[in-house]
Amino acid sequence: MDEEHDTSYKQNDPAPRYNGRDAAIYLAHLHGAKVLLGTATPSLESYHNARSGKYGLVEMPERFGGIQMPEIVVVDARQELKERKMQSHFTSVLLESLKEALAKGEQAILFQNRRGYSPTLRCNTCGWHSECINCDVSLTYHKWRNNLQCHYCGYQQELNKTCPACGSHELNLQGFGTEKIEDELKIYLPDASIGRMDYDAVRTKDAHARIINDFEERRMEVLVGTQMVTKGLDFENVSVVGVISADQLLQFPDFRSGERGFQLITQVAGRAGRRGKRGKVIVQAMNPAHPVIREVIDSDFQAFYEREIMERKAFEYPPFTRLINITLKHKKPDVLNRGAKIFAQVLRAKLGKRMLGPTVPPVSRVREYYLLDIMIKMERNPAIWKATKELVWEATRVMQQEEGFSTVRVNVDVDPG
Numbered sequence: 001m002d003e004e005h006d007t008s009y010k011q012n013d014p015a016p017r018y019n020g021r022d023a024a025i026y027l028a029h030l031h032g033a034k035v036l037l038g039t040a041t042p043s044l045e046s047y048h049n050a051r052s053g054k055y056g057l058v059e060m061p062e063r064f065g066g067i068q069m070p071e072i073v074v075v076d077a078r079q080e081l082k083e084r085k086m087q088s089h090f091t092s093v094l095l096e097s098l099k100e101a102l103a104k105g106e107q108a109i110l111f112q113n114r115r116g117y118s119p120t121l122r123c124n125t126c127g128w129h130s131e132c133i134n135c136d137v138s139l140t141y142h143k144w145r146n147n148l149q150c151h152y153c154g155y156q157q158e159l160n161k162t163c164p165a166c167g168s169h170e171l172n173l174q175g176f177g178t179e180k181i182e183d184e185l186k187i188y189l190p191d192a193s194i195g196r197m198d199y200d201a202v203r204t205k206d207a208h209a210r211i212i213n214d215f216e217e218r219r220m221e222v223l224v225g226t227q228m229v230t231k232g233l234d235f236e237n238v239s240v241v242g243v244i245s246a247d248q249l250l251q252f253p254d255f256r257s258g259e260r261g262f263q264l265i266t267q268v269a270g271r272a273g274r275r276g277k278r279g280k281v282i283v284q285a286m287n288p289a290h291p292v293i294r295e296v297i298d299s300d301f302q303a304f305y306e307r308e309i310m311e312r313k314a315f316e317y318p319p320f321t322r323l324i325n326i327t328l329k330h331k332k333p334d335v336l337n338r339g340a341k342i343f344a345q346v347l348r349a350k351l352g353k354r355m356l357g358p359t360v361p362p363v364s365r366v367r368e369y370y371l372l373d374i375m376i377k378m379e380r381n382p383a384i385w386k387a388t389k390e391l392v393w394e395a396t397r398v399m400q401q402e403e404g405f406s407t408v409r410v411n412v413d414v415d416p417g
């Protein structure tokens with residue numbers, strides 16, 4: 001399995017919720033076969049298994065084909081902002097590097113992990129912001145369609161001209177996605193041909209192949225993109241890679257946020273460099289002292305692993321425990337709240353402190369359904385594991401048999417990723 005750490009192996013929605021890597025390992029186990037996991041940025045789980053002797057470990061300290069590791073430069077965006085050196089979302093260091101590369105006929109990739117133009121439309125007068133009618137998320141402005149879109153349910157509406165709450169005309173687009181980066185880069189690099197690769201850009205037939213082909217054939221000089229540009233693309237002529245906002249990559253509300261950040265920045269950095277010439281990676285950050293950023297610059301997976309695994313142990317997270325995330329859903333919030341109480345009672349009686357919640361998740365409503373989360377954190381013990389599985393079924397049965405709660409939906413995600 002190549003890129004064993006990759007989050008796209010994990011299916012979160014709809015059921016079956018499973019990790020393709022773990023399924024492969026289990027299948028191999030049933031047949032007495034071996035699995036080879038490959039990656040430059042191992043998942044904490046796999047590396048822990050290798051260190052504890054459960055897996056064998058083969059290391060390749062040099063890049064394939066003898067290509068040098070790129071030079072990684074972190075730029076303090078806050079300092080540049082203070083000194084008024086920033087142009088829109090670009091530091092002077094990044095813009096200079098881009099100009100240098102283009103002058104030499106080389107290419108560049110810019111990474112921004114958010115699509116659309118701006119993620120929020122806000123009123124300066126009263127603080128109102130555009131929200132989806134079906135979900136608890138703000139609507140993203142897309143310039144090419146000149147409308148607002150929900151990235152959870154696909155709902156779309158026209159851009160408001162006045163604030164629906166107070167009538168003010170002072171509406172402001174806040175934040176930035178790939179579309180805005182592409183758009184504004186054209187101001188500073190007027191002669192460059194700039195393209196974009198994200199979910200919106202590859203929606204039409206053959207678009208993905210066409211973008212890659214244009215870039216490969218050098219008809220496009222700068223490629224702006226989301227995670228899509230980090231995956232297994234190898235372009236000979238790319239000498240500069242820019243990470244627009246490292247901070248955003250380290251702010252997932254999840255215990256894996258450090259791991260994800262390390263993997264993403266390292267993977268995107270790996271796109272820079274070619275035979276005989278060292279590539280350059282510019283990482284823009286408001287907080288350049290973040291430990292994960294330091295570890296990425298030093299290409300020091302060991303240091304990252306040692307620090308991260310200590311935290312996982314201290315706070316009892318995987319790989320030291322296993323998690324089950326249970327999401328309860330209903331269109332009526334009061335039905336959901338009362339149903340979740342019944343459900344949680346059954347679990348708590350047996351699990352005690354192993355059960356956390358119910359809590360309101362960061363996005364509390366999706367496609368008209370209100371959501372509540374319950375987390376089970378348990379020891380890695382097959383007997384407890386089996387009993388807990390049965391307990392979750394029992395809690396579901398008890399709640400749904402109760403009058404009025406048969407329509408509360410229960411989604412169970414084992415080893416959430």
Ligand SMILES: [Zn+2]
Pocket residue numbers: 123124125126127128163164165166167168
């Ligand atoms: Zn307003």
Ligand SMILES: [Zn+2]
Pocket residue numbers: 132133134135150151152153154155367
């Ligand atoms: Zn929505």
